[in-house]
Amino acid sequence: MLRLSRADDGPHAVGPEIHHSESVYLNAIDPSGPIGGFFRVGERPRQGQAEVTACLYLPEGDVLFSFARPATGPVPTFSAGGLRWEVLEPFERWHLAYEGTVLRLVEPGLLADPGRAYRECPRVRLAVDWEVQAAAPAVGGEPAEPQERPGEEFARGHYEQLVVVSGTLSVDGRPQTFGGAGLRDHSWGPRHWHAPWYYRWCTACSGPSFGFAATWLARRDGGTLRTGFVWDDGQLLPLGDLELATSWREPELWQETISLRFATPARRYQVAGRVLRCLPLRHRRVGETGPGADPGGGLTRITEGLARFELDDGRVAYGIAEYLDQLEAGRPVGLSV
Secondary structure (H helix, E strand, O other): OOOOOOOOOOOOOOOOOOEEEEEEEEEEEEEOEEEEEEEEEEEOOOOOOOEEEEEEEEEOOOEEEEEEEOOOOOOOOOOOOEEEEEEEOOEEEEEEEEEEEEEEEHHHHHHHHHHHHHHHOEEEEEEEEEEEOOOOOEOOOOOOOOOOOOOOOOOOOEEEEEEEEEEEEEEEEEEEEEEEEEEEEEEEEEEEOOOOOEEEEEEEEEEOOOHHHHHHOOOOOOEEEEEEEEOOEEEEEEEEEEEEEEEEEEEOEHHHHEEEEOOOOOEEEEEEEEEEEEEEEEEEEEOOOOOOOOOOOOOEEEEEEEEEEEEEOEEEEEEEEEEEEEEEEEEEEOOOO
């Protein structure tokens, strides 16, 4: 049983855990480019800092990117490092603004070596001003009883919601209009980036009439969680019987094509995904605790793919294919999925 109230669209009480985190995330793609990306602010009040990510895929193939760990206060505000998320009407309307200096990656793969990317890539100014509106009801919440094992927490409370987005973006002072669709995510509770063994999170939305989110999460003990939802012609239905297969780009081992099959009580879906551009991110596991923590600072890899998804009935939706893997001997552990 999951509980979810209007108050959950705002900040939550900070828990006692040192790794307590509260994050808001938005992805949105304008299919005319395609142009779009994702923005996230994750605040860690017990550590006095936030994680702020800005990523924008440009039509010509370049990717604008920034990651920062600015200082944050004792209470989450959904605002840090140039990014601000405002709740205008819970679960209905929001405003996202971002302004900052970002890397311009002509070859996104350069980010596999962040030091080199930050030394060699030019900087530009990015400004985003987006109005965000609900396209479908929110899905998720907080379980009445804790479901996560100590040290393996990733999100005690979590929900997702399909949205439509409009507004402007500006690169080095050159503004342009933006109109697209995507998904927002709100999570709270202790977070360890090494907690999942691996996961695949594919989200897509074509506007107010269709979208989906599909999650395949593998635990270290071999267990898996396969879940998600579909919004189709005014019906919000749970996703079941999820099958997912990935072909990998060599030699980087980034997701290249994605085959998805899933069912709802109304029908079965077959979806072919193609990753247009992929951005490799990583998290070094320094100072974390619990199963899988590495005092030497092992790596968690997160590859962010701008993807085009085509359904078996011809409909097309753009979105983000986010793949997280722990690395063993430099290789992602989830290459079978």
